[in-house]
Amino acid sequence: MNRLILLLVTTFGTVLAVGLWIPLKAIAAQELLELAWAESQARQQQTRPWPWADTWPVARLTIPETGQSLIVLDGAHGESLAFGPGQVLGNDDRAGPVVIAGHRDTHFRGLQHLKTGSRVRLQSRDGDWRIFQVDRIRIVDSRHERIDTAKLPQNSLLLVTCYPFNGLENNGPLRYVVEATADSMVTAGEADNVGIGEAVAGT
Amino acid sequence: MMLLTHVVPSSPTIKKPGRLKTRSARGDMCPRVRRCLEGVSLWLAVLLFLFVQPLYAEASETGREGTGEFHFLDDAGQRQGSATLLNTDYRVSVSGLIADTRLRQSFRNTSQQWREGVFVFPLPENASVYGMTLIAGEREIVGRIHEKQEAKRQYTQAREEGRKAASVDQQRPNLFTTRMANIPPGETITVELHYQQAVRYQSGEFELRLPTTLTPRYMPGQAVDNRPAQWAGGWAMPTTDVPDADQISPFTVLPEEVGPGSHRATIALTINAGLPVSRVSSPSHRISSTWSGNAVEVSPESDAVLMDRDLVVRWSPARGMEPSAAVFHEQWQGEDYLLALVVPGLSRDQRLPRELVFVIDTSGSMAGESIRQARQALSRGLATLGPDDRFNVIQFNSQTHALFMEPVPANANNIARARRYVQGLDANGGTEIASALDAALDDRHSDGGEGSARVRQVVFVTDGSVGNEAALFRKINNQLGRSRLFTVGIGSAPNMHFMREAARYGRGTYTAISDLSDVERPLDELFAKMESPVLTDISVSWPGQAAAMEAFPSRIGDLFLGEPMVQVVRGLPGEGELEVSGRLPDGSQWQQLLPVDQAAPGKGLHRHWAKQKIDSLMDRGLDGSIDDDTRAAVTDLGLKHQLMTKYTSFLAQEKTSSRGEDETLATDSIPTLLPAGSQGTMLRYPQTATLSPLFIAIGLVGLMFSAAITLLQRRVFP
Numbered sequence: 001m002n003r004l005i006l007l008l009v010t011t012f013g014t015v016l017a018v019g020l021w022i023p024l025k026a027i028a029a030q031e032l033l034e035l036a037w038a039e040s041q042a043r044q045q046q047t048r049p050w051p052w053a054d055t056w057p058v059a060r061l062t063i064p065e066t067g068q069s070l071i072v073l074d075g076a077h078g079e080s081l082a083f084g085p086g087q088v089l090g091n092d093d094r095a096g097p098v099v100i101a102g103h104r105d106t107h108f109r110g111l112q113h114l115k116t117g118s119r120v121r122l123q124s125r126d127g128d129w130r131i132f133q134v135d136r137i138r139i140v141d142s143r144h145e146r147i148d149t150a151k152l153p154q155n156s157l158l159l160v161t162c163y164p165f166n167g168l169e170n171n172g173p174l175r176y177v178v179e180a181t182a183d184s185m186v187t188a189g190e191a192d193n194v195g196i197g198e199a200v201a202g203t
Numbered sequence: 204m205m206l207l208t209h210v211v212p213s214s215p216t217i218k219k220p221g222r223l224k225t226r227s228a229r230g231d232m233c234p235r236v237r238r239c240l241e242g243v244s245l246w247l248a249v250l251l252f253l254f255v256q257p258l259y260a261e262a263s264e265t266g267r268e269g270t271g272e273f274h275f276l277d278d279a280g281q282r283q284g285s286a287t288l289l290n291t292d293y294r295v296s297v298s299g300l301i302a303d304t305r306l307r308q309s310f311r312n313t314s315q316q317w318r319e320g321v322f323v324f325p326l327p328e329n330a331s332v333y334g335m336t337l338i339a340g341e342r343e344i345v346g347r348i349h350e351k352q353e354a355k356r357q358y359t360q361a362r363e364e365g366r367k368a369a370s371v372d373q374q375r376p377n378l379f380t381t382r383m384a385n386i387p388p389g390e391t392i393t394v395e396l397h398y399q400q401a402v403r404y405q406s407g408e409f410e411l412r413l414p415t416t417l418t419p420r421y422m423p424g425q426a427v428d429n430r431p432a433q434w435a436g437g438w439a440m441p442t443t444d445v446p447d448a449d450q451i452s453p454f455t456v457l458p459e460e461v462g463p464g465s466h467r468a469t470i471a472l473t474i475n476a477g478l479p480v481s482r483v484s485s486p487s488h489r490i491s492s493t494w495s496g497n498a499v500e501v502s503p504e505s506d507a508v509l510m511d512r513d514l515v516v517r518w519s520p521a522r523g524m525e526p527s528a529a530v531f532h533e534q535w536q537g538e539d540y541l542l543a544l545v546v547p548g549l550s551r552d553q554r555l556p557r558e559l560v561f562v563i564d565t566s567g568s569m570a571g572e573s574i575r576q577a578r579q580a581l582s583r584g585l586a587t588l589g590p591d592d593r594f595n596v597i598q599f600n601s602q603t604h605a606l607f608m609e610p611v612p613a614n615a616n617n618i619a620r621a622r623r624y625v626q627g628l629d630a631n632g633g634t635e636i637a638s639a640l641d642a643a644l645d646d647r648h649s650d651g652g653e654g655s656a657r658v659r660q661v662v663f664v665t666d667g668s669v670g671n672e673a674a675l676f677r678k679i680n681n682q683l684g685r686s687r688l689f690t691v692g693i694g695s696a697p698n699m700h701f702m703r704e705a706a707r708y709g710r711g712t713y714t715a716i717s718d719l720s721d722v723e724r725p726l727d728e729l730f731a732k733m734e735s736p737v738l739t740d741i742s743v744s745w746p747g748q749a750a751a752m753e754a755f756p757s758r759i760g761d762l763f764l765g766e767p768m769v770q771v772v773r774g775l776p777g778e779g780e781l782e783v784s785g786r787l788p789d790g791s792q793w794q795q796l797l798p799v800d801q802a803a804p805g806k807g808l809h810r811h812w813a814k815q816k817i818d819s820l821m822d823r824g825l826d827g828s829i830d831d832d833t834r835a836a837v838t839d840l841g842l843k844h845q846l847m848t849k850y851t852s853f854l855a856q857e858k859t860s861s862r863g864e865d866e867t868l869a870t871d872s873i874p875t876l877l878p879a880g881s882q883g884t885m886l887r888y889p890q891t892a893t894l895s896p897l898f899i900a901i902g903l904v905g906l907m908f909s910a911a912i913t914l915l916q917r918r919v920f921p
Contacts, residue, residue, distance in 0.1 A: 022894070
């Protein structure tokens with residue numbers, strides 16, 4: 001009987017540990033990514049955070065509402081999303097729309113605090129910040145809707161995460177989509193003067 | 204929610220001290236351990252409720268969500284798309300140069316409700332639809348051709364009155380819509396279409412293409428209504444450039460998203476070429492063919508093929524039997540129709556210095572297999588450049604970008620640079636063809652004296668998935684100058700109407716690639732054509748030249764190596780000699796005579812003629828809107844020859860009502876399949892949740908359960 005109990009305790013303990021490991025990994029990875037991001041900004045080239053990674057940092061996203069500052073990775077496959085939000089669409093030269101997806105349980109949990117009119121900032125590798133204003137927040141059913149990339153405005157940013165935020169199901173159909181439009185751009189030099197970079201990075 | 208978290212967990216908190224007391228009274232061996240365990244389980248219980256609470260939240264939120272939003276779900280929560288299953292059956296019989304097809308579309312209603320099915324489907328770009336029948340069980344109702352608005356009115360009336368009705372409209376020359384009203388629950392209704400098309404003959408090979416799906420098209424322009432969510436729904440909103448965008452953009456889905464067994468096609472071809480056929484092949488499907496005399500029966504190896512790519516069948520005459528000329532004759536309603544085909548025997552020993560501009564479409568619809576095909580096509584093209592040629596590479600999606608400011612000499616350095624550029628091309632964004640055409644057809648940069656001797660050729664590699672074709676043809680027509688435009692269709696389901704017409708206005712030819720393993724052959728043919736001399740200033744003189752004679756196409760364009768001259772004429776009896784003449788690049792005359800009185804009997808020539816005439820009438824509409832005379836002429840031709848046109852539609856309807864008044868009717872927009880290998884511009888929402896909350900919840904519940912067992916055990920066996 002005691003063995004059975006021991007077995008049960010170990011099993012469920014492991015399950016709990018795995019469950020806790022995921023958010024832990026998400027937090028720890030961001031710290032490592034900070035280094036890689038600093039390096040890729042300094043060298044102006046793609047820098048893999050660790051040698052066997054199949055993704056690399058492409059941008060920094062800050063959400064003043066929640067005080068988050070996240071390193072965005074390239075691609076939104078399971079591997080990259082475990083470590084940071086993934087850029088599904090967008091390129092280095094800042095032309096065209098940007099779509100970023102993140103896990104609702106880890107990095108993008110804070111999206112629920114965004115409201116219409118909130119601002120988010122996106123820094124590209126060359127250090128320039130773009131400030132986006134949230135126009136609209138929608139909940140979509142991913143079974144019946146797609147993102148028509150050809151129709152997105154050139155200066156738009158979409159942040160996508162799963163919905164509902166407290167859900168247990170990991171492959172539910174609903175998505176929480178925050179649509180934002182760029183309203184201004186601050187170059188790296190100005191940012192230092194104004195102190196945006198520091199204020200944001202310090203949060 | 205907050206109430207739940209606070210009130211519910213508090214109840215065990217009250218109970219537990221009680222238990223504690225009773226147990227400590229009994230005097231245990233190790234009360235400290237137990238107390239500790241109980242404390243732990245208490246905390247676990249509190250934690251558990253914290254995690255159970257979101258479950259309630261989820262339940263209540265899903266119920267509330269989505270009011271007022273358009274959903275592809277019916278009241279029962281079933282996905283509407285799978286309620287109506289669609290299957291098609293193609294029976295093609297080829298005789299000579301004309302292929303006649305009976306196409307059956309069966310709509311099976313699997314729901315408990317009456318349904319209306321709307322299905323947007325492609326037909327070959329040169330198809331003339333001449334018959335339609337509605338089949339419901341034993342009954343067959345023959346469809347009649349009506350003026351389009353009248354057909355629409357009668358269809359709507361029949362639908363409201365509960366009568367079974369079907370209508371087929373033409374949206375684009377290669378894009379049609381079937382509407383099928385009042386399909387009873389659990390039953391199947393079939394719409395049978397008859398159409399014919401001309402078989403393509405070139406370089407000694409016949410080719411027939413049966414499209415089964417369409418690549419989602421890009422709709423340029425601004426939205427007409429001011430709804431901001433352009434990118435959201437499955438159907439595009441009308442735009443300023445494409446006012447009928449919502450009519451030609453069915454929801455595109457993956458094969459596993461349609462109902463079981465839906466979107467399958469059974470196909471059978473009978474080829475009666477009139478001459479011995481030596482080889483039948485298909486680059487798109489595995490086919491099996493059986494010979495019986497001169498006729499060949501062809502069908503795909505699997506019974507039902509998925510409708511996610513065009514079926515292409517090619518057959519070639521036995522060696523030495525390649526026709527160099529053919530004449531067919533038909534009498535219809537007292538009038539004579541003749542169809543003539545002449546293949547000029549051109550030699551390929553001359554070669555002129557050229558200026559080649561490669562234009563590649565890197566829009567989102569090219570993502571996946573298509574962009575790989577296109578890259579390979581371009582590499583192939585770069586390989587054909589000679590040392591005295593000049594070239595440039597232009598890519599376009601939402602913007603246009605040229606590799607070189609102006610065409611550069613094809614030296615090793617430039618070609619290597621172009622190769623690197625081509626290999627790095629990626630597909631995303633819109634399909635703004637207009638600006639790319641501007642850049643490609645702009646020959647200001649070609650230097651005067653030496654440059655003007657060059658042949659200027661533009662190779663346009665695209666899937667043509669745009670909604671504003673007419674505006675683009677107009678542009679090509681106006682800006683062509685001395686350039687020649689060659690289109691290369693890419694992907695599993697390219698817009699062949701765009702390919703063919705753009706090449707026609709561009710005075711070049713079109714080629715289609717349907718398979719990555721099939722890139723070389725068609726392209727080598729194309730580039731061989733482009734390198735070879737061209738037969739120009741072609742004139743055809745028919746015997747007698749009666750006043751009532753009308754020949755189409757009225758002016759024959761330039762002919763490239765291996766290409767035949769095809770003309771269809773009305774009002775001439777089959778006698779005398781046909782004379783075809785033209786000018787070779789070195790200025791010498793070329794001439795060929797063809798006796799007409801040995802014409803073979805043909806079928807459906809009058810429809811082919813009428814279709815050609817309608818096309819030439821519609822061409823006039825390019826430079827603006829179509830005037831009333833043209834519209835009337837097209838409508839008359841459609842009604843006389845029983846052909847579907849832009850202004851005439853087929854309609855079949857029941858006389859009596861079959862749907863009860865208390866039954867409601869739901870409309871199903873039947874999706875088309877995403878062409879094989881394509882990713883489409885529609886990005887799927889990524890998976891954005893982890894198993895973490897679930898694991899934590901299971902772990903906590905489990906630990907609590909174990910703790911409870913431990914306690915229980917201690918109490919039972921002290």
